[in-house]
Amino acid sequence: MSALEEGPVTLADAPVRRLNMIEAINEALHLMMARDDSVVVFGEDVGYFGGVFRATAGLQKTFGKSRVFDTPINECGIIGAAVGMAAYGLRPVPEIQFADYIYPGYDQLVSEAARLRYRSAGEFIAPITVRSPFGGGIFGGQTHSQSPEALFTHVAGLKVVIPSTPHDAKGLLIAAIEDNDPVIFFEPKRIYNGPFNGYYDKPVEPWARHPDSEVPEGYYSIPLGKARIVREGEALTVLAYGTMIHVAEAVLAEKGVDAEIIDLRTLLPLDIETVKKSVEKTGKCLIVHEATRTGGFGGELSALVQEHCFYHLEAPIERVTGFDTPYPHSLEWAYFPGPVRIGEAVDRLLASGGRRAAPGGRNDAVRNG
Structure with a gap:
């Protein structure tokens, strides 16, 4: 029986366990494959090796x-096969071993998967969930550390999901597999294994640990499409996703700033x-991504934010991001948005003046001519 035929299920009172993100993702895959025999999983080394x-x-x-089952090292073929499977009624969940390898499959995702519903006037759908580890944190250098999410948010017909906690990883992955449109599900490898640094289990600085x-x-x-308010605040709004949620939260806690942090979860x-409600309340906005x-x-x-909240902004919007360079190996932790750069951006926002929006939605200077 398909999971979709059973209707919505809620387990608000279910027992809970403490899992890391890898364990939560694995549990979601086990659960969905048991509930729905149309779900299939494949990719490089995903079968025998796991x-x-x-x-x-x-x-x-x-x-x-x-x-x-395992596949050849052929990302174009992996995604192309997933499109065909989806058109014939399966719910494929292919894994691209690293997001850095997804580019050969990009044409299949953009030209085929994202357009299948529209091109066929709804006769065919592409319920594909493409899982892929992304971002830095394992000292993988420029071929194992990229964050290409913006390449997919540009494509109409795709959905882009990035969890920041094991709880969200499980719930969002289940929703993605059940969705009738193609979903890119990026998994921040830096926070795969709880309080240690990803694949190599090397301890990292306290501000970068993620339980x-x-x-x-x-x-x-x-x-999908619903953000999470990590913590409420009045001084400024922080917009982030994935690993950067934890980094921003640690920095703001250390500085004692009453910031509202929003985990976008779905880009x-x-x-x-x-987002609009928060920025209208705080008047200031900081955006952080890797x-x-x-x-x-x-x-x-x-x-x-500028379009929706212009008359409420008290200061220019700040962005703290990775640098416009190929991903460095030895300087990985300098490349990440970290305590220094995030802290400086917070200080600039808090020091900025400006008048809050009037109740009518326009600031006093504009309202009074």
Whole structure:
């Protein structure tokens, strides 16, 4: 039976366990494959070995080689096969081993998966969930550390999801697999394994540690397109996603700033209403992401905040991002938006003057001519 035929299920009172993100993703895959026999998982080393990060460990043993299988090193072929499977009624969940390798499959995602529903007038759909570790944090250098999310938020017909906690990773992945449109599900590898630094288990600075979290047993889903307010505040709004949620939270706590932190969770579709409500309240906005600055998703966020909240802004919008360089290996921690650069941006925002918006939505200077 398809999971969709069973209707919505909520487990608000379900027992919880503390899991890291890898464990939560693995649990979501096990659960969805057990509930829906149209779900298939495949990719490089995902079957017998269980994935380079172990996210698919145990799946092939449980569900067999016809539903969990290894593929050649051919990302174009992996995504192309997923499109065909989806058109014939399956719900494929292909893994691209690193986001850095996704580019050969980009044409299939943009030209085929994203357009199939529209091109066929709804006769065919592409319920594909493309999982891929992304971002830095494992000293992988420029071929294992990229953050290409902005390349996909530009594409109409795709959805882009980036969790920041194990709880959200499980619920969002379930929702993505159930969705009838193609979803790019980027998993921040730097926070895969709880309080340590990803694949190599090297301890990192306290401000960069990210603990596991409580994850309910059984089925639950988190709607795509709905942001999470990490903490409420009045001084300024911080917009971030993935690893940067934890970094920003640690920096602001250390500085004692009463900031409101919003975890976007889904970049496309974006929960602009939650963003708008927060910026209208605080009057100041800081955007943080790990990807390069030019053409990064922070530029789109900045434009949207400007369009929706212009008369409420008290200061220019600040962006703290990765640098416009190929990803460095030895200077990885300098490349990340960290305490120094985030702290400086917060200080500039807090020092900025300006008058708050009048109740009518226009500031006093404009309202009084």
